[in-house]
Amino acid sequence: MPPVPAIGRAIPRREGVAKVTGRARYVDDLSLPGMLHGLTVRSPVPRGIIRAVHYGAGVPWDEITVVTAADIPGRNVVALILDDQPYLAADRINHAEEPILLLAHADKQLLEEARRLVTFDIEPLPAVFTLDDALSGAPIIWGENNLFKSYFVGRGDVDAAFADAPIVVEGVYETGAQEQLYIEPNGMLAVAGDASGVTVWGSMQCPYYIHKAIAGLFAMPLERIRVVQMETGGGFGGKEEYPSIIAGHAALLAWKSGRPVKMIYDRAEDMVATTKRHPSRTRHRTAVSRDGTLLGMDIDFMIDGGAYCTLSPVVLSRGTIHASGPYFCPNIRIRGRAVATNLPPHGAFRGFGAPQSIFALERHMDRVAAAIGLQPDELRRRNFIRPGQVSAVGQVMADRVDMDAILDRALDMADYHQKRTRFAAANVAAGRTRKGIGFATFMHGAGFTGSGEDHLASIVSVEATADGTVRVLSASTEIGQGTNTIFSQIAADALGVDVEAIEIAQPDTAVVPNSGPTVASRTCMVVGKLLETACRNLRAALTDSGHLASDGDLRQACRAYVRERGPLRASAHYQPNEAARWDDERYQGDAYGSYAWAAYVAEVTVDLVTFETRIDDFVAVQEVGRVIHPVLATGQIEGGVAQAIGWALYEDVVWREGRMANSQMTNYIMPTSVDLPPIRVHFEEVPYQHGPAGAKGIGELPMDGPAPAIANAIAHATGVDVRRVPFTPEMLAHLVEAAGA
Amino acid sequence: MRSWLAQYEMRSASDLGEALDLLSRWPGEWTPFAGGTDLMVLLEAGKLPRRRFVDLWRINELRGIAASADSVRIGALATYTDLLTDPIIAAEFPLVAAAARETGAVAIQNRGTVGGNIANASPAADLPPALLVYGAALELASSRGRRHVAYESFHFGYKRMDLAADELIVGVTLPRERRAQGERGAGWQHRETYRKVGTRRAQAISKICFAASVDLDGGVVRDIRIALGSVAPTVVRARSAEESVRNQPIGSQTIAAARLALRADISPIDDIRSTADYRLRVAGNLLEELLS
Structure with missing residues (x-):
């Protein structure tokens, strides 16, 4: 009898027991004989030229391994999109906390003293910390014009639309940086040598990114590099590109010392030195008819990339494509720019540019509605994009999207209309609190943008083992989000076995093929689909060889095959969707294979004594295709909403001379469980034909909607126009005062 | 951990005499270490300048809370x-209980001590405003003897206080007599308020901490005590604001006068946690809320 399908059931997390019993092994649990500890000495200034390095007396310097840029055997660049970021600053410093040299010693605490004893003579250079200074080019700090990347996308005749428009609404919206705050800080352990090549173990999202980066750093062929993911305590994008740096540093120290070297950042270093969400500024000009039809959208979207390019062009791309939201407008022009400043490079963070541009749009839509005297939901309904309509970049919407139904469901669950009226009436009376309710409607494209998945050309393999289980071989990492569990479900159902018959191989570049990075909400939808195909191929191979009858036992078949013929492996290679079109030059076409669609509603109380905002209720309704695992999927939404509430209300990176001044969890305020509302999650399930069992992407979506929903609720409660994330009590105090004066 | 432990030394005192002896023999050399909840944060960050510590944790005579007819004595530990x-x-001292509840997490509440909190002298500390409202006195000991000081006059500048290098805070006394005063008419009303404004609701460091007690008789302010944290170099008693409303009927005029007077009591600044402007405004709002 075939087993009960695993998909759709909340099976236990595959690595859950190991995690809760302490058996799970994180990089800091590893120790090798003769191992040294490594640390990084960083720049005290945001920009300048290194003239001299001094090693002060007080520690035995002859016992300490010191690595500088001059020790690098290969290229001193972190291989990513552009080769502009060095592993170690050789002479030029471009941001505070930039790595200058590395130290290793067996005594970790002595090393801390050594770090304090290293001083630099640095000739300071003028630095740029704001978007305006970067754009004005005073001074030029990167390339010819401080611009990493620009996009111009759109369709129709925007100027003509504005010339004839009865109503034009403008607004400028800003968002601040945000720290990922994964529970496990970055860490790596490396061994390196002429004979052994380079091996690193660590906390990461993307083993093959590190693989490529290390090969360049050591000028070594790829086959001499091995990267192994250890159990990883969260990533949120913060372990997408940054681990290539710490892995390279650990490997350089191991190379020079001839000993294994472990580098583990503490929380303060992780916060002050590693990537954060890109700050942004978006200017909207919207032409609208008196009945609320969008006639023209002119959008200028800008992000602060920090001192090096890293992933900024890709973040910019996603933010630009999402800037016009889930609406149809015949005339759209979007300009996107990623600029250089002397802040530490900003990087990948859940949502990847979309939360920034969606905040601007969804706050702006409420202002447009107010300008023409329409209810916020009515304005959206008149403009929702429908199947067959065309997006800003020319994508014909093939999804069976029904934003009206999603919005109906969300507003109904939140009792929006009744509360909207009741709160407005109650807020007229004097009192110390004001109540409000607001929402946002949005979408999030899953997988890489445009032809990105074609270029990745991902591969997933599965292999039959002698004991009859099937091993899944992929580079997609479990980072707390549930990869191991959903892969087990997908494989089990495709093979027709129980999940206990599935084993997930530890991501190790010596063992698993490159299934691409664990980013962009692609693990389930793209890699999961490859896994489903690979499993079907394995089943077919067993059937073809005569080991598996149509109602036969797959485990027995695997055992028999391996015993008689040896190893059996089946793979699936990503196949471009022949129907999808994308023009990289013009940035036009099918930007994403599919989108998740959502409407989120926030109910808030604003305390007019302290100007603190409390979220009383939160409703999250989304269509994400088939839900593979209801508990994990709900957890993804709840976690994303919580993280977005942090961004919206609490998390304020304080910059002083280009350096994060509040790099502690006591002064960088993230919400605790008592600060969070009940988060009520509902899924509409519309199967997607190219996803495994009909699933789409889910991980980033919940980051997009909460900030604008909360902003709209605060505006409803207080009447003040909130346009900058985070909505701190200090900012609200100022706005309320200004409104009252 | 960013400190090099080899550079640090700790001695554990088995009784008060031993601790005081160490402090008096090398004045300023040994730093008292009680629960360690402030010092360990600096040690972790590699920012603990003092190198020698005397651990007080085993001195049982500094523990305990004891009540007499007219006061409650809280041991420094x-x-x-x-x-x-x-x-x-x-x-009888709900503001003290409220402050204790709002301080840190359970682990911090288990280790953090009253004496350590006072001696650390953070202007953002949560307990001191409550102690100021209740008119606390401190008992200080050294090998030279003991003395008592009013808590209100103890701090006199940022991290500066009336504590000699050889002295330890050994206890805090809260008078009970004002709790017992009766003879109140039908129009008598007593209010106590403790508000910690830290943006998040737990595990926060105060942006403003406000503790107050007020007695109203027929809507006229009689006794009033207000203390604030995080709005000046030390925790402060808002004497000007108190004076401006004493024996005045509560109402919008009184509130406006009190808000104005409060400006003389506090001197908030911009820092990484908040702004001077916000602190001033919210302190005024909290005062207004108390008197409304």
């Missing part, structure tokens, strides 16, 4: 958990 579980504190 009493923890926040001790404050939270003491019935007299709960019944």
